[in-house]
Amino acid sequence: MMNETIFNFWHLNDSKLPLNVLMSGISYCDKNYRIERHGENLYSFEYIIDGSGVLEINSQTLYPQKNDVYILTKNSDHIYYSSEDQPWIKIWIIFNGDFAESLFKQYLPENTYLIKECNILSYMNEIISLSSATHMDYSSFIDEVTVLLLKIVLRLKNHLKHKAPTVSEQIKSYLDGNIENKVDLDDLSEQLGYSKNHMIKMFRETYGITPYAYFRKHKIELAEQYLLNTHLSINEISNKLNFADQHYFSSVFKSVAGVSPSEYRQIK
Structure with a gap:
C-alpha cells in the first residue's frame, strides 16, 4: 500500500x-x-x-x-x-x-x-x-x-x-570484454539504467556505428586472427565465438570481410 x-x-x-x-x-x-x-x-x-x-x-x-x-x-x-x-x-x-x-x-x-x-x-x-x-x-x-x-x-x-566512463564507453567496454560471448543489450540496458534505444543513439554518436555493428566487426576481426594463427577448424572458430552455427558464421564473416572464412585462410 x-x-x-x-x-x-x-x-x-x-x-x-x-x-x-x-x-x-x-x-x-x-x-x-x-x-x-x-x-x-x-x-x-x-x-x-x-x-x-x-x-x-x-x-x-x-x-x-x-x-x-x-x-x-x-x-x-x-x-x-x-x-x-x-x-x-x-x-x-x-x-x-x-x-x-x-x-x-x-x-x-x-x-x-x-x-x-x-x-x-x-x-x-x-x-x-x-x-x-x-x-x-x-x-x-x-x-x-x-x-x-x-x-x-x-x-x-x-x-x-x-565518474570515469561515459555511457558509450561503458557499452564499448562491455562489448570488448564479451567479444567471444553472446551479448544482450536488454541486459546491459537494465544494468546501466538507460533504455536500449538511448544506448544505441549515444554509442552511434560517439563511435559512428551501432553497438551491434561494432560487436560484429570486432568478432570477425578476432575470427580472422584465429584463421591466420591457429589450426582450429572453421566450425571450431564458429563455436568459440558463439555463433548459432557454422553456416551463419560464414555468412556474417563474408558480409564483413568480403570473402568466406576458407577463402580468407587460403588468401592470407
Missing part, C-alpha cells in the same frame, strides 16, 4: 527569496505510483533509497534504481513511475527560484537527469529533518536548505567529473 510523508510549503513561498521549497518528503511507492507534469516551474532531486522504476523526461527514458539520483528540471515534460516488482522507496525535495536556476546552470551539464550510484542520503535526511522542525521560521528554513542544496549539487558535479 502506498505510504508517503509529505511536507508542503507552497503556502509559505516568498517571491522575494532566491529559493523556495515547494514540497519535500519520503515516498514508499506501490505499483500504481505515477506522476506526470508538463512545463512546470520546478526543480527536484529524488534519491532512490531502494527499488526501481522509470523516468521519461524530455524524450529520454531512464531507469533510476537504488542509490541513484534523478533530477527534474524547470519546464521539463516528465512522467515517472515505480516498478511493480520492486517499487521505489525515495526521498525527495521540490524547489524553484533564481538560486535554483543558477545552481543548475553553473554546476550541472545540460540535459542531465540521472546520476548513477551517487549517495546523497545524509543531505536528504537533513532536509527532511529541517522540513519537520516546528520551531523554525520559513526564512531560516530556506537558509539551511540552500546550503544543503549547494552541497548536493557539488556532490553531483564532482561525481560526474570523476
Whole structure:
C-alpha cells in the first residue's frame, strides 16, 4: 500500500527569496505510483533509497534504481513511475527560484537527469529533518536548505567529473570484454539504467556505428586472427565465438570481410 510523508510549503513561498521549497518528503511507492507534469516551474532531486522504476523526461527514458539520483528540471515534460516488482522507496525535495536556476546552470551539464550510484542520503535526511522542525521560521528554513542544496549539487558535479566512463564507453567496454560471448543489450540496458534505444543513439554518436555493428566487426576481426594463427577448424572458430552455427558464421564473416572464412585462410 502506498505510504508517503509529505511536507508542503507552497503556502509559505516568498517571491522575494532566491529559493523556495515547494514540497519535500519520503515516498514508499506501490505499483500504481505515477506522476506526470508538463512545463512546470520546478526543480527536484529524488534519491532512490531502494527499488526501481522509470523516468521519461524530455524524450529520454531512464531507469533510476537504488542509490541513484534523478533530477527534474524547470519546464521539463516528465512522467515517472515505480516498478511493480520492486517499487521505489525515495526521498525527495521540490524547489524553484533564481538560486535554483543558477545552481543548475553553473554546476550541472545540460540535459542531465540521472546520476548513477551517487549517495546523497545524509543531505536528504537533513532536509527532511529541517522540513519537520516546528520551531523554525520559513526564512531560516530556506537558509539551511540552500546550503544543503549547494552541497548536493557539488556532490553531483564532482561525481560526474570523476565518474570515469561515459555511457558509450561503458557499452564499448562491455562489448570488448564479451567479444567471444553472446551479448544482450536488454541486459546491459537494465544494468546501466538507460533504455536500449538511448544506448544505441549515444554509442552511434560517439563511435559512428551501432553497438551491434561494432560487436560484429570486432568478432570477425578476432575470427580472422584465429584463421591466420591457429589450426582450429572453421566450425571450431564458429563455436568459440558463439555463433548459432557454422553456416551463419560464414555468412556474417563474408558480409564483413568480403570473402568466406576458407577463402580468407587460403588468401592470407
